Amino acid sequence: MLPADLLLVTSRSDGRAAPRYLTGRDEPWVRVVMDRFDAYVGRTVGDRDSELPARVRAVAREHGVSIRGADGVAHVLGRRYSSRVDASQLPARVRAIAFEEAARDDAFDRDAALARASERLQMGRAEIARVLFADRPERRLIVAPPASWSAGEAIEAYNLALVQGLLLRSERVVVDVREHVRAVVRFAKLSGLLCTYALGPDGTRLEVSGPLSILRHTTKYGHALASFFPAVVATTGFRLEARCLLRGEPVAVSIEASDRIARTHKILKDADSAAERALARDVGRLGTAWALVREADVVNVGARAFFPDFTLRHPDGFVALVEVVGFYTPEYLRSKLEALRAASARPLLVCIDETLACDDGDVAGTVIRFKRRIDAGLLVAAAEHLRAQRGTSGAGQRARMDEPESKDRELAGRLQ
Amino acid sequence: MVRLSFDRGTLRIDSAPAALLESLADIVRFDERTGHHRAAAYRYARVLDAARGQAAASLEDEIALGWRRSTQTSPPALRPYQEQAVSAFETFGRRGVIALPTGSGKTRVATAAIARAASSALVLVPTRVLLEQWTAVLRAHFGGPIGAVGDGLKQIEPLTVMTFESAYRSLDRFGDRFEMLVVDEAHHFSGGLRAEALEMCPAPMRLGLTATPPSPGTAGAARLCDLIGPTVFELEIADLAGSALAALDVVRVHVALNGQERAQYRSDIEPFESLRRDVLRNNPDADWLACVRAIARMPGGADVLARMQRAGALAAFPHAKRVVARELLARHRADRTLLFTAIAKDAVTIAEESLIPVITAEVPREERDAILDAFRGRRIRAIVSARVLNEGVDVPDANVAIIVAGALGVREHVQRIGRILRPREGKRATAYELVTMDTVDEARTRARGRRHAAGRSSARHVA
Numbered sequence: 118m119l120p121a122d123l124l125l126v127t128s129r130s131d132g133r134a135a136p137r138y139l140t141g142r143d144e145p146w147v148r149v150v151m152d153r154f155d156a157y158v159g160r161t162v163g164d165r166d167s168e169l170p171a172r173v174r175a176v177a178r179e180h181g182v183s184i185r186g187a188d189g190v191a192h193v194l195g196r197r198y199s200s201r202v203d204a205s206q207l208p209a210r211v212r213a214i215a216f217e218e219a220a221r222d223d224a225f226d227r228d229a230a231l232a233r234a235s236e237r238l239q240m241g242r243a244e245i246a247r248v249l250f251a252d253r254p255e256r257r258l259i260v261a262p263p264a265s266w267s268a269g270e271a272i273e274a275y276n277l278a279l280v281q282g283l284l285l286r287s288e289r290v291v292v293d294v295r296e297h298v299r300a301v302v303r304f305a306k307l308s309g310l311l312c313t314y315a316l317g318p319d320g321t322r323l324e325v326s327g328p329l330s331i332l333r334h335t336t337k338y339g340h341a342l343a344s345f346f347p348a349v350v351a352t353t354g355f356r357l358e359a360r361c362l363l364r365g366e367p368v369a370v371s372i373e374a375s376d377r378i379a380r381t382h383k384i385l386k387d388a389d390s391a392a393e394r395a396l397a398r399d400v401g402r403l404g405t406a407w408a409l410v411r412e413a414d415v416v417n418v419g420a421r422a423f424f425p426d427f428t429l430r431h432p433d434g435f436v437a438l439v440e441v442v443g444f445y446t447p448e449y450l451r452s453k454l455e456a457l458r459a460a461s462a463r464p465l466l467v468c469i470d471e472t473l474a475c476d477d478g479d480v481a482g483t484v485i486r487f488k489r490r491i492d493a494g495l496l497v498a499a500a501e502h503l504r505a506q507r508g509t510s511g512a513g514q515r516a517r518m519d520e521p522e523s524k525d526r527e528l529a530g531r532l533q
Numbered sequence: 534m535v536r537l538s539f540d541r542g543t544l545r546i547d548s549a550p551a552a553l554l555e556s557l558a559d560i561v562r563f564d565e566r567t568g569h570h571r572a573a574a575y576r577y578a579r580v581l582d583a584a585r586g587q588a589a590a591s592l593e594d595e596i597a598l599g600w601r602r603s604t605q606t607s608p609p610a611l612r613p614y615q616e617q618a619v620s621a622f623e624t625f626g627r628r629g630v631i632a633l634p635t636g637s638g639k640t641r642v643a644t645a646a647i648a649r650a651a652s653s654a655l656v657l658v659p660t661r662v663l664l665e666q667w668t669a670v671l672r673a674h675f676g677g678p679i680g681a682v683g684d685g686l687k688q689i690e691p692l693t694v695m696t697f698e699s700a701y702r703s704l705d706r707f708g709d710r711f712e713m714l715v716v717d718e719a720h721h722f723s724g725g726l727r728a729e730a731l732e733m734c735p736a737p738m739r740l741g742l743t744a745t746p747p748s749p750g751t752a753g754a755a756r757l758c759d760l761i762g763p764t765v766f767e768l769e770i771a772d773l774a775g776s777a778l779a780a781l782d783v784v785r786v787h788v789a790l791n792g793q794e795r796a797q798y799r800s801d802i803e804p805f806e807s808l809r810r811d812v813l814r815n816n817p818d819a820d821w822l823a824c825v826r827a828i829a830r831m832p833g834g835a836d837v838l839a840r841m842q843r844a845g846a847l848a849a850f851p852h853a854k855r856v857v858a859r860e861l862l863a864r865h866r867a868d869r870t871l872l873f874t875a876i877a878k879d880a881v882t883i884a885e886e887s888l889i890p891v892i893t894a895e896v897p898r899e900e901r902d903a904i905l906d907a908f909r910g911r912r913i914r915a916i917v918s919a920r921v922l923n924e925g926v927d928v929p930d931a932n933v934a935i936i937v938a939g940a941l942g943v944r945e946h947v948q949r950i951g952r953i954l955r956p957r958e959g960k961r962a963t964a965y966e967l968v969t970m971d972t973v974d975e976a977r978t979r980a981r982g983r984r985h986a987a988g989r990s991s992a993r994h995v996a
Binding site: 324 | 542566726913
C-alpha cells in the first residue's frame with residue numbers, strides 16, 4: 118500500500134475525492150520505469166536505492182506525468198525484487214573470525230589481523246574485505262522477480278496499492294457485495310473488524326469498521342480495512358465507499374468493480390459447489406422468471422450470521438432463502454438446523470439429502486428432499502407456493518453481526 | 534446491573550444507568566453497530582470507579598473475573614532510591630511512570646512493584662533482546678511459568694512479557710488477561726501509532742519505565758500520562774553518578790570539515806537555508822519541522838531536502854571524525870568501548886576500518902548475542918552501533934562511549950551515555966562526543982542541552 122505522501126486523489130468541493138488511477142494511457146512511461154528497474158538486476162541494492170529515484174523522476178519529467186505518481190509506481194515495483202548475498206563463505210563467520218583476530222593484538226594491526234584470518238578461513242585478504250559485510254542490505258545483489266509483469270499488470274498493482282493506502286487512512290467502509298458475502302465477512306472478522314449489514318436489491322450492504330472507530334481513528338484497523346480490501350476485489354460487481362482522513366481532512370472515496378485494480382486474492386469455492394453450480398444452471402434452464410443467486414444474503418441468527426447458499430428471487434421482489442443441507446457431520450447438521458429454525462421468520466426452502474436421516478419436523482420452512490441432485494422444477498414450484506402464501510417481502514432488513522471470528526468456527530470451516 | 538466486559542480491545546458497557554453514562558460522556562459512546570456502550574479499554578479504571586460510585590450493589594465486572602494471581606517467590610532487594618520509586622508508584626494508586634537512568638535498576642524496581650501487587654502482569658518491551666532479559670528476570674523471582682509473546686513465542690501466563698509489536702497485533706484479544714501493565718522504555722508511547730496497543734489493555738495498574746520521560750507540558754508527556762499515568766518518580770544521571778552509577782567524564786571533541794567537504798557541505802545546505810529564511814520571513818514562529826514541511830511542498834522542494842540530508846550526513850561523519858574515532862579506539866584499546874554513529878552505514882565504515890563488530894537492526898539475534906558474549910568474555914574490545922545499542926540491550930561493564938554522531942536528540946544521548954554507567958567498584962566512565970564545528974552537527978549538539986552533564990566536562994579541538 119502506498120505511503121501517505123504518494124497518495125494521489127482528485128478532491129472535489131463536496132468533500133469527495135476520487136483516486137487518481139493510472140490507466141492504459143500511462144503504460145508507455147510505466148514500461149520505461151519498469152525497464153529502469155530491470156537494469157539493476159545483478160547490481161547492488163545500494164546502487165539502485167541511491168540512483169534510481171532520480172532516474173524515475175527523470176522519466177516522469179520526460180513524459181510530463183506526476184512525479185509522485187512515478188514515485189508510487191517505483192514503490193510498487195521495488196517490492197517485487199528480492200536480493201541475494203554474493204559471498205563464497207558466510208559473512209557472519211568471516212566477521213567473527215576477522216574481528217576476533219583483530220582484537221588479539223595489544224596494538225591494532227589491521228594487516229596482521231587479516232593475514233591470520235585469511236589463514237583460518239582459507240580465503241584471500243581482498244576476498245575477506247569484500248565478503249565481510251556482503252550481507253548488508255545495501256550490498257546485496259538484486260534478483261529479478263519470478264514472473265515478469267506487463268505494464269498493465271504494474272498499473273493494476275499500483276491502483277490496488279493506491280486504494281489500500283487510502284483505506285489505511287479510513288475509519289469505516291461501506292461495501293455492496295453481490296457474491297461470496299460470507300467469505301468477505303470472514304476476511305473482515307479475521308482482522309478483528311466489526312460488520313453490520315443491510316439487505317439491498319442487488320446483494321448485501323456491509324458496513325465494516327474497527328471496534329474503536331466510534332471513538333477515534335485507529336491505524337490498527339486502518340490496516341485491517343486495507344488488508345480486507347483484496348477480498349472485496351475478488352468479488353464481481355462490488356461497490357465500496359470509504360471515509361478517509363487525508364492530510365487531516367475527512368474525505369469520502371468510492372471504489373467500484375469496474376475500476377482497474379489488481380485482483381490478488383481468489384475466493385475458493387465451497388466443497389459442495391459442484392452441486393450448487395448444477396442447481397443454478399438447472400434453474401436457469403427452466404426459463405421461469407425466478408433467478409437463483411449464490412450467497413447474496415445474510416441472515417442474523419441471534420449473535421451469529423447465517424449465509425443461505427442461495428436466494429431465489431422473483432422480479433416482483435419476493436425472495437426465498439435456499440439452504441442445501443448436504444454432506445456434513447451430525448454435529449454440523451444439528452447446529453445448522455438450529456440456525457435454520459431461527460431464520461424461519463423469512464421464506465425458506467431447505468433441500469435435504471435423503472441419505473441424511475433427518476426428520477422433516479426438525480426443520481422450519483419448506484423441505485425438498487433430493488438424492489445427489491436437487492430437482493430445480495420442484496424447488497421453483499416450492500418457491501411459487503411460498504410466494505403465493507406470504508406475499509412480497511425480503512428487502513431492507515438490517516441486523517447486527519457482532520461476534521468475533523473465534524465464535525464462528527463452524528461457519529469459517531466451510532469457507533475454504 | 535451494570536456489566537463491564539472486554540470486547541476486541543474495547544470496554545463494553547451494558548445496562549448502565551443514564552446518570553453513569555452522563556458522567557462518562559467524554560469517554561463512552563453508544564455503538565449502533567452492536568447496540569452496546571463502548572469505551573477504549575484503558576478507560577476501564579475510570580469507568581469502574583464511576584460504576585462503583587453509582588451502582589455499588591449491582592456491578593458485574595467480567596474483566597476482573599478473568600484475572601489470576603502471580604506466584605511470588607523471592608522479591609528483589611532494593612536500594613533506597615529504588616524503594617522510594619516503588620513507594621511513589623504505590624502512593625499514586627499504582628498508576629504512573631518511574632524515570633531512572635540506564636543502569637540504575639529499572640527492571641528491579643518494576644519486579645518489586647509486580648511482586649508487591651501480587652497480581653497478573655503484562656510487561657511490554659521494545660526489543661526481542663529485552664523480551665529474553667525480562668523473561669529471565671521474572672523467572673528468577675516468581676514461581677510458575679513465565680509467558681512470552683514475540684520473536685516466534687506465544688505463551689500467555691499470569692506473568693507475561695510481550696514485545697511492543699506483538700502487543701499492537703494481539704492485545705485486542707488478550708489485553709484483558711492482566712491486572713497490571715508494565716511498559717519498559719515507556720517513552721516510545723508518548724507518540725506514534727503503537728500507542729494504540731496500550732489503549733487496548735484495561736489493566737488498572739499501569740507502570741511505565743523510562744530513562745528519558747518526555748518534558749513536562751509537552752504533548753508527549755500528556756499522552757503518556759493519559760495512557761499510563763503521571764511521572765511519579767524521577768532521578769537523572771547527575772543524581773546517581775558516582776554513587777549508584779559509575780562516575781563519568783564527558784569529553785567533547787570538536788572537529789572541522791576539510792576543504793573539499795566544506796565546499797560540498799555549503800553547496801548542499803545553502804538551498805535549504807535560503808528557502809528556510811524565506812519561510813521564516815513569512816512565518817517567524819515556524820519551527821524546524823514546519824520549515825521542512827513548507828519546503829517539501831515547494832516546487833523542487835524534495836530535491837532541496839534530499840541535499841540538506843546529504844549535508845547532514847556529511848557533517849555527522851566527516852573524515853576528521855573517522856580519524857578521531859580511530860585514535861580514540863587505539864587510546865582505549867585496553868578498555869571496553871562502545872561507539873555510536875547516526876546511521877548504520879557509518880557504523881559499518883568504522884567496523885571495516887577498525888575490524889570491530891557492528892550491531893545494527895539487520896544483525897540477526899544469534900550474531901548479536903555472539904558479539905555481546907565475546908565482548909563480555911573480552912575476546913573483542915569494542916562494538917560499534919547506530920541505534921540498536923541505544924537502549925535495552927544489556928551490555929555489561931563498558932566504560933568508554935565514543936559518540937561519533939547522534940540523530941535523535943537528547944533522549945538518544947542520555948541512553949547512550951547510560952550504557953557505560955553500570956556501577957563497579959572504582960569505575961570511572963568516559964564519554965566522548967565528536968562534534969563537527971560550524972555545521973548542523975554543532976547545532977544538534979547544542980540542542981541536546983546539559984541534561985547528561987553529570988560528570989566533569991572538557992573540550993578538545995582537532996583541526
